[in-house]
Amino acid sequence: MISAIDHLVVLVSDLNEAVATYQTLFARAPAWRGGDDGSDNVLFTLDNMSLELMAPSGSGPTAERLRTLIKLQGEGIASLCFRVADVAAAHHRLERVALRPTPVAEVEGRDRTTGATLTWKRTRAATEATRGVRLFFLELGSERPHSPVTGPSPVVGLDHLVISTSAPERAAALYGARLGLDMALDRSQQDWGRLMSFHCGDLRIEVVHRPVAGSDAEHDKLWGVGWRVDDVEASRERLIAAGLTVTASRASRHADTRVVTVRSGTNRIPTLLVQRMSAPTMA
Incomplete structure (x- = not known):
């Protein structure tokens, strides 16, 4: 069912500061800048997975939920997303092992810098069944662009x-x-x-x-x-x-x-x- 880790989500308060932090750590530039209603996100895509930095944006319910999470739990790794080849089959397996997945959703994202789009299908296990760890399962429509190297020994x-x-x-x-x-x-x-x-x-x-x-x-x-x-x-x-x-x-x-x-x-x-x-x- 699971072929790899697709990405980790790191929840942060200041997105620009976090981007600068990880550009230094990785010696790579972001590969994607996006967001939706209530959040902004930046992705660094490496050889075998992506790191998504996410911060609340605006004043809607999603933004307030993210701010509450940061206030209660602090910044840090918020979610683990596994890569699967067939999200429908993964959904069926998750139901069989009593992880109570959400309905499969089809999602499209747009890079705010280039206008490029990506599509994916995803489901999520119930956190009360995964000991509080937020686990997503994602079938990606096409591969993401990689983060350009900006320095030595990345x-x-x-x-x-x-x-x-x-x-x-x-x-x-x-x-x-x-x-x-x-x-x-x-x-x-x-x-x-x-x-x-x-x-x-x-x-x-x-x-x-x-x-x-x-x-x-x-x-x-x-x-x-x-x-x-x-x-x-x-x-x-x-x-x-x-x-x-x-x-x-x-x-x-x-x-x-x-x-x-x-x-x-x-x-x-x-x-x-x-x-x-x-x-x-x-x-």
């Missing part, structure tokens, strides 16, 4: 998305059994908790359980991201030169990758840069 794609949960068995059932993603890893360690990794196209969805006091027992959270780069050291130097705070590179929990943590310039989203290595890298 981000090329998404490596992984991190979802935080306090109920790992329920999360495993949702993303594995009900949505049909293949589990590639299930590992627990006393110092950091439990990590489950699911294949989704050429990237991973990582579901993390860290037992902490006061965690939300009923709701999971779209928490953090790892952006893929070809040369993590070169990308790190570029971000440092731009004034961002970035850690030294290190081996990750996955033996085939090296990562750095970006500690500023991410709209407060926990963020890694990830280079996949041809062979395991020792610390």
Whole structure:
């Protein structure tokens, strides 16, 4: 049913500021500027998915709903949209596994800069059935234009998305059994908790359980991201030169990758840069 992550939606208060933030982080320009009644959006389209920055616009009910979400939950990743080849078949599967999808909608968007149009069909699972995570399923009519590179050592794609949960068995059932993603890893360690990794196209969805006091027992959270780069050291130097705070590179929990943590310039989203290595890298 699911072939890839189509896009992530990041909800922000100031769209222009967020665009500047991600143009610096990615070393890429936006590929699309659009919006509808109550919201404005900008897309950065990478090799394997898009990042949509969305901000409230105007004073209608949609804008007020978005402002309320930001006030209650803060800025951050608001939605995960999966790519499917056949949204009608996906809708049928979602009904069978009791995720109560909305009726399939046909949507058209227009780029405010170029006038280009895109069409897609989408449905959405009921959030009370997905532990509070907003999950959409989208059949895209044609591919989006890619974001032009604006500097050296750009981000090329998404490596992984991190979802935080306090109920790992329920999360495993949702993303594995009900949505049909293949589990590639299930590992627990006393110092950091439990990590489950699911294949989704050429990237991973990582579901993390860290037992902490006061965690939300009923709701999971779209928490953090790892952006893929070809040369993590070169990308790190570029971000440092731009004034961002970035850690030294290190081996990750996955033996085939090296990562750095970006500690500023991410709209407060926990963020890694990830280079996949041809062979395991020792610390």
